[in-house]
Amino acid sequence: MDQHNLPQMIDEMRQVHIQEGFPRIDIRMDRLERAKKLLLENRDQLLAAINADFGHRNAYQGLATDVLASVALLDNAKHQLSEWMKREVVSNPFDGMKTEIQYQPLGVVGIISPWNFPLNLAFGPLAGVFAAGNRAVIKPSELTPRTSELLAQLVPQYFDKNELRIVTGDADVGAAFSSLAFDHLIFTGSTTVGKHVMRAAAENLVPVTLELGGKSPVVLTEHFDLKTAVERILTVKTFNAGQICIAPDYVMMPESFNSVFIEHAQNFMQDIYGGGFFANDDFTSIINDKHFARLLTLLEDAKAKGATLLTLGQESKISDQTTRKIAPTLVFDVTDDMLIMQEEIFGPLLPIKNLQCVDDAIAYINEHPRPLAAYYFDGRADQQQYFSEKTISGGLVINDVMTHVMIDSLPFGGIGASGIGAYHGIHGFRRFSHAKAVVIQSVNGESNQRLRAPYAEKFVATQAMLNQS
Incomplete structure (x- = not known):
């Protein structure tokens, strides 16, 4: 894809996201299931592509870490999704008021995945992205071109273009990708490149998850x-x-x-x-x-x-x-x-x-x-x-x-030079969600009334209460 068309692509996906509203649980589960099917139904082709990109990598390594580990994350998200999506009721100091946290989708999430585990580090975060109700665009590594091109061919067979897309290309495309106005951007790679990604994302105030490395x-x-x-x-x-x-x-x-x-x-x-x-x-x-x-x-x-x-x-x-x-x-x-x-x-x-x-x-x-x-x-x-x-x-x-x-x-996830933020399981669901505070005011509106003038009597009463505490 021409990198000049990337902003238009993101805008189109976001508009569809807004028009269709937050996806129901069955839609999210269906997306997770289709991602799983893509991996399992095409695993032989995918493993062959990875092997060719590396020059040699035993198929078992790819099957265990790229295919099955990704499937495990997708399955776990499906099985836990109804629990993760529940509104979280929290206590409040006012009688009759209702307070809760609602986890809402962010919108369109960009995923920049590396070459060393080209499926795991794309579909692993995608499990949390889809569970949270988002749409996604994946930029796989140019260092595994056969795997990246195969994904670009397979994804349209399983997903609508406004659900999930693959963007292939070299480092210049990657740089353009990291500067797009996503609703969230996750990058897995080196600390050096991570600094460039974070700098580019900051131009649009895009929140980032950086999975970097360092010396363990x-x-x-x-x-x-x-x-x-x-x-x-x-x-x-x-x-x-x-x-x-x-x-x-x-x-x-x-x-x-x-x-x-x-x-x-x-x-x-x-x-x-x-x-x-x-x-x-x-x-x-x-x-x-x-x-x-x-x-x-x-x-x-x-x-x-x-x-x-x-x-x-x-x-x-x-x-x-x-x-x-x-x-x-x-x-x-x-x-x-x-x-x-x-x-x-x-x-x-x-x-x-x-x-x-x-x-x-x-x-x-x-x-x-x-x-x-x-x-x-x-x-x-x-x-x-x-x-x-x-x-x-x-x-x-x-x-x-x-x-x-x-x-x-x-x-x-990492900390400091090794990264920002974490995912997997509920941590991915929450990472790619907005925790929205929702308050339903009580009938008498006590919290509102206490802010109304005149304040003289309120001041005296508040001082007396503090003196008694």
């Missing part, structure tokens, strides 16, 4: 089984080749853990990948040449500044240009002047920062931008609570990584 830390203590911790960390760090916004970005642990950590890591990679990655059907390619080169630059920079690299598995080299795969690599002896400790990694590279105590790790986390997620391994309940109270992050998982995003009833 892992803290290991001696009070949790190290083998189990390593396996749980590397499961997620190698899933989708670590191209996940809440993947573990670096580990903080005592130096005495290093040799055992390495042993468990090597054994685990052998167990689940057979020690090889480049020809392995289960291991995902890096999305494109640019990101592939960026990850290798992180390693080269770290090595040049004194880091020690340890490639896991049995490959004779770290990377393979033909398959665009990079073997999982541990990076020891890291310092803060290394790029790998400054940038979000988004790949299968795992820096290890040796710190001797948890308080040092907490101080390090708090000295840096607030992460989208933090991970803490410790079996002691009092120390779990201590870590939770002393650190600030979008989400916290104890004794595992990434688990929170799989639980639909929990809010998913």
